[in-house]
Amino acid sequence: MTKGLIGDNGMPIQVLLVEDSPGDVRLTQEAFREANVAIQVHIASDGVEAMEFLRQQGRHAQSPRPDLILLDLNLPRMDGREVLAAIKADDGLKSIPTVILTTSEAEADIVRSYRLQANSYLTKPVQLDAFEGLVKSINDFWLTRAKLPKNWQRV
Amino acid sequence: MRKRESKESDARYRGLLEAAPDAMVVVDQGGAIVLLNVQAEKQFGYRRDELIGQQVTNIIPVGFAERLIADGTRSAAEALSQHIGTGIELSALRKDGSEFPIEIMLSPLESAEGILVTAAIRDITVRRAAAEHLVRMEERYRGLLEAAPDAMVVVNTTGEIVLLNVQAEKQFGYRRDELLGQKVTSIIPLGFAERLVADAQRSEQDALEQQIGTGLELLALRKDGSEFPIEIMLSPLTSIEGMLVTAAIRDISARKKAEVHLQDKVDELRRSNQELTHFADIASHDLQEPLRMVSSFIQLLARRYKGKLDSDADEFIGYAVDGVTRMQRLLQDLLIYSRVGTKGKELIETSSERALSHALANLGRVIADSGAVVTHDPLPDVLADHIQLIQLFQNLVANAIKYQKPGVPIVHVSAAKGQGDEWTFSVKDNGLGIEPQYFDRIFGMFQRLHKREDFTGTGIGLAICKKIVERHGGCISVESQLDQGSTFRFGLVGSAS
Numbered sequence: 001m002t003k004g005l006i007g008d009n010g011m012p013i014q015v016l017l018v019e020d021s022p023g024d025v026r027l028t029q030e031a032f033r034e035a036n037v038a039i040q041v042h043i044a045s046d047g048v049e050a051m052e053f054l055r056q057q058g059r060h061a062q063s064p065r066p067d068l069i070l071l072d073l074n075l076p077r078m079d080g081r082e083v084l085a086a087i088k089a090d091d092g093l094k095s096i097p098t099v100i101l102t103t104s105e106a107e108a109d110i111v112r113s114y115r116l117q118a119n120s121y122l123t124k125p126v127q128l129d130a131f132e133g134l135v136k137s138i139n140d141f142w143l144t145r146a147k148l149p150k151n152w153q154r155v
Numbered sequence: 156m157r158k159r160e161s162k163e164s165d166a167r168y169r170g171l172l173e174a175a176p177d178a179m180v181v182v183d184q185g186g187a188i189v190l191l192n193v194q195a196e197k198q199f200g201y202r203r204d205e206l207i208g209q210q211v212t213n214i215i216p217v218g219f220a221e222r223l224i225a226d227g228t229r230s231a232a233e234a235l236s237q238h239i240g241t242g243i244e245l246s247a248l249r250k251d252g253s254e255f256p257i258e259i260m261l262s263p264l265e266s267a268e269g270i271l272v273t274a275a276i277r278d279i280t281v282r283r284a285a286a287e288h289l290v291r292m293e294e295r296y297r298g299l300l301e302a303a304p305d306a307m308v309v310v311n312t313t314g315e316i317v318l319l320n321v322q323a324e325k326q327f328g329y330r331r332d333e334l335l336g337q338k339v340t341s342i343i344p345l346g347f348a349e350r351l352v353a354d355a356q357r358s359e360q361d362a363l364e365q366q367i368g369t370g371l372e373l374l375a376l377r378k379d380g381s382e383f384p385i386e387i388m389l390s391p392l393t394s395i396e397g398m399l400v401t402a403a404i405r406d407i408s409a410r411k412k413a414e415v416h417l418q419d420k421v422d423e424l425r426r427s428n429q430e431l432t433h434f435a436d437i438a439s440h441d442l443q444e445p446l447r448m449v450s451s452f453i454q455l456l457a458r459r460y461k462g463k464l465d466s467d468a469d470e471f472i473g474y475a476v477d478g479v480t481r482m483q484r485l486l487q488d489l490l491i492y493s494r495v496g497t498k499g500k501e502l503i504e505t506s507s508e509r510a511l512s513h514a515l516a517n518l519g520r521v522i523a524d525s526g527a528v529v530t531h532d533p534l535p536d537v538l539a540d541h542i543q544l545i546q547l548f549q550n551l552v553a554n555a556i557k558y559q560k561p562g563v564p565i566v567h568v569s570a571a572k573g574q575g576d577e578w579t580f581s582v583k584d585n586g587l588g589i590e591p592q593y594f595d596r597i598f599g600m601f602q603r604l605h606k607r608e609d610f611t612g613t614g615i616g617l618a619i620c621k622k623i624v625e626r627h628g629g630c631i632s633v634e635s636q637l638d639q640g641s642t643f644r645f646g647l648v649g650s651a652s
Contacts, residue, residue, distance in 0.1 A: 021448075023448040023451070023452070024448075027448075027451050027452075027455075030455060103443075103444060103447075124447070126443060126447050126450070126483055126487070127450070127483075128450065128451040128454040128455065129454075131451065
């Protein structure tokens, strides 16, 4: 196994993808597969489910703490902006890198996301190649080069 | 001695008589002429001896002799008191039979021969003509006033209506006598009387200069209490009664209604235009989402299953990929097109030379791949949206390189100073050229002159250029000959410095 498959604590890397479009979910999964990384991608299809996953509530009681959150902005029920605000307001969750992955190129969304302490803001490219390239670079930077807090280091 | 005195006084009277400016004729009670002066000879065209002893009716046929008879029945004192100073207008007859108007002043005088009547006769042909002229003029002016298409109201400086025409009666619904002497505020409550007061405080000359030809829009009031919009033109006039103001008043209800209607149309148009740009923006953005899915999965399909299904499947997938890719490009261009209007920035002083360098940098790879030689003259600073100016240069230079014959594409960008602060930019190439019948068409949406196999493109590039140039207040045009290259020209406004 190559570096990047396993986190520093010896556990597989866990990514939470908060995305309501099944097509995008599948594309992201395929792109991670193209990037040749056997990471575990968990899916939450709206903001409420994302918070349940992160807080291990309901059917997500057994869910792992993710190493990285990929968050879409436009979501049903509780949208990405609210999810971001909730994560960064939660002492237990705010150390998890949260990357906005959206189609919105609106300046207002970008500014607002960084104000809410998003760790980066990425827009989904239209072309497949470019999308794959983006996922690959997420993997290269956030899951390979960046040092992340250890999974068990909960505050 | 007595005789001499009498002679002297005679001569004196005669002198007086002859010196009088009027024709003087002295008549006795019987109506016979006893004395006349040289003016009388002249006026009536007779020699003195032809008139002396003749009846006065020869020269004044009617109105004089009758009076003598009437006077004869009265006492001299009565006749005297009645006649002195009264001017009677009569008709006189010359020797040649022609008539002329006279004014005649009678003064009886007692003499040894009884009561004589001295008549001072003045030819009033000229005065009569002048008076008639005056009457005619007044009639003409009144006619003019009444014929005026507008309601005319003449007001004095205290705001009282002194004159009005029939249109004014109609417009305001009053009879003339109901308005004469009334305050103008009863028909024009606001804005007119105040102006009169203001005018009274100014010199006439000032008021005159200020008001001639100025149209005021005010509200007028009919007798029935209904209001209507008017345009009022004031012109002061000086008269013996002091300064008067003539107001030409036009009912502009129809015009106002038309204006409101027009404004409604403009608003409606603006709204629908806004909706349309908004629609194009939303549509192209929102359509991109599902299209991204189609495109991505078709590409995944192509990548994973090429050669694994049969050759038909490969061909079908190929067409699907091609179609969806084109659709994406169209949508992107459409989005750019619609955003020229909606996302445009303020026009500020911008270096067109820097914008061109920026565009050329963006086209770096295209230029390198084609081996194109792109040159330019020094370019001016203009009022522009920098981003859009880059886009404009980029599209035009990219086109110049794209539509090429085999060989080295040569593109030159220049600018020439036109009228005022106008600059005309030219992007000249040595490419394929365009036939004249297509000159207009190429700037339209989705217009293409070439088969897709020969040249890719959505046909929006030049439409975007046109929209950018027009947003900057200029025009874009092309001059070209087939196989001789093309020159695209567009105008921009230079910045003041």
